[in-house]
Amino acid sequence: MSKLNETDIQGFVLRGYNLPVARYFFLHFEDAARARMLIGRLLHHVTTGQLWDGGKPESTVNIAFTQQGLAALELPDATLLSFPVEFQQGMKKRAGILGDTGLNSPERWDELWRDDRVHAWLGINAQSPAALDHRCAAMVELLEETGGAVALAAQEAAAVVIDGKPTTREHFGFTDGFGNPDYLGVGRSSQPGQGKLLPNGSWAPLATGELLLGYADEAGELPVAPMPHILASNGTFMVYRKLHQNLATFRAYLDEHAALYGGGKEKLAAKFIGRWRDGTPLELSPDNPDSSIAQDPNRSTNFTYGADPEGMRCPIGAHVRRVHPRDAFGFNGKLIDRRRITRRGLPYGPFAAEGEPASDTEERGVIFMALNASISRQFEFVQQQWIEYGNDPHLGNDKDMLMGNHGGRGKFVVQGDASAANPPFICSKLPNFVELRGGDYFFLPSITALGMLAMGLVDPR
């Protein structure tokens, strides 16, 4: 695998920017010609995957489109119909497959997502609020100058700031953002534990085609992609989900059950997730958090579950073990290599430190964005089988403790041993700690494809 053409791939695909503030505009195109003009003008702003020799930029710009957006740009029907079915349908119509029912059902989503007006996502990340405002003002000016789109809404997101410093904590107090997969050809300092597991216990990057269209995937096949090839190549699909966090419910549930659990509150919290709140993996340090592990890139994601088949260290149903099972299903982890996703995203809403008052109704959560070559094979499989069902880990109907759509009937088992500090424990009547507030499926094209969209040159023949 030679090096990828980083100048042709949107930077958002190749790397997590690790910039502390962001604003995501949701655009609606009213006129195809003017929208194309807008895309043409935006092309010069879009951040590519090129390395930042001169240090991080003050801000970045990226863009992605829904099926309705591509239709509004008047792409030929033969192209629109060549997109994968799940993308054509959009996330709302996939609610039944995803388990987005009950409290998570589309009729309860934010108004923005209840009809099909969102055509594009325009994502701005920045080093500071001032830089963000500056870049966003330039974007709004472009929208107005060209008349190419109206901004239906803007979603703010920002890293949680503690003691004046941006952190990778999320609202429940856990350190997030460990471990995205490595891919062949993506020039990034790779970290043990982040690619696929090899029989000798080492880790290797996943096939490029698990992330990008136009390259062989883990099965040696080209992912399903729209026609023409040049429209798809170096692009990918993005899943956008606004995940509201019921902070008061989470804290009350943890307090109530910690009072009955012999291992103490922080250990129970760690058993929920599979990592202590500072990020230390339970599998590597089951008795206490150890920041020397959490902060060491050679150790923080470098573990397997093979030596812990009964879940004595990390429960079999712990969040990180369910959504990234590594070798937990045997066969050296082979069964999961086509189910990996790359996560981007940031928290939104005000942070309430432990001890500060918190409610469920305050706007607070995580903007979850997943990148993958096949939404149905990768994201949808993880969501359906590993979050909303428990068959693969032999947990019956138990859903993911943290993310599951439990509706008050969920169950989570903490496996334990005979020691007083690590007793077995059962959490029942699980509520929804996290609720879906909307989102959609987006196509994130290459720079070449953006140019084709701008010039109206998409030809499926």
Place this chain on the structure above:
Amino acid sequence: MPNKNGTVYGLTILSPIIDDEQATPSHDLQIRKYLATLPTGEQSPFALAPGTHLARLVVMDDVIYVGMPACEEHLKSKYLVFESNCDGELDNYLAGLAASVPEHLDAIWSHCVGYPGAANQQAFIDYMKACQLETTFYFAAVNDKSVPETLRALQTQHAVADFIADHQGMEPARLQTEFARFVAELKSAPVPRPGSMGQPRSIKTGGRNE
């Protein structure tokens, strides 16, 4: 013994479907129509008859050769495929089907060549065995336990999980009393009916997503 994996029997039956140009609709379509309306859950014929872990009925129209060099070949007949992972000895299992759900068996297999009907139990068993192929792969989720043992184990697992969830942290003497009562109740509870243990799942599955 290829048809047995521990105590579980792997049954594979291919019955040729009657090829009659006069029949409208054709016999394979009549089987498909009946199978499409067959109840699942507790009213499934395989829940009503004893001993089935998992069963599958498929109409096989033809098989296509995939490989190089390409080659065109066809089955001589359409087949009804019946696969079952079941308990015990084959004769007993087939006799149980014939005794419990003869009307379903007749409605399906009467479209197959040479089917004698379920009323004559020995003729039914002989017919099924004449159509049998060797089984080499099993449904992976069947443990080496009988259907009643599996249902009992599921019942116990659910009950124990609920008991623990409701009694964690209780004072020991009271916990012991409650546990003794729980065990007595569980012991005297009837084994759940086949097909009754699955919770209704709100999630849609199938097609491309499995």
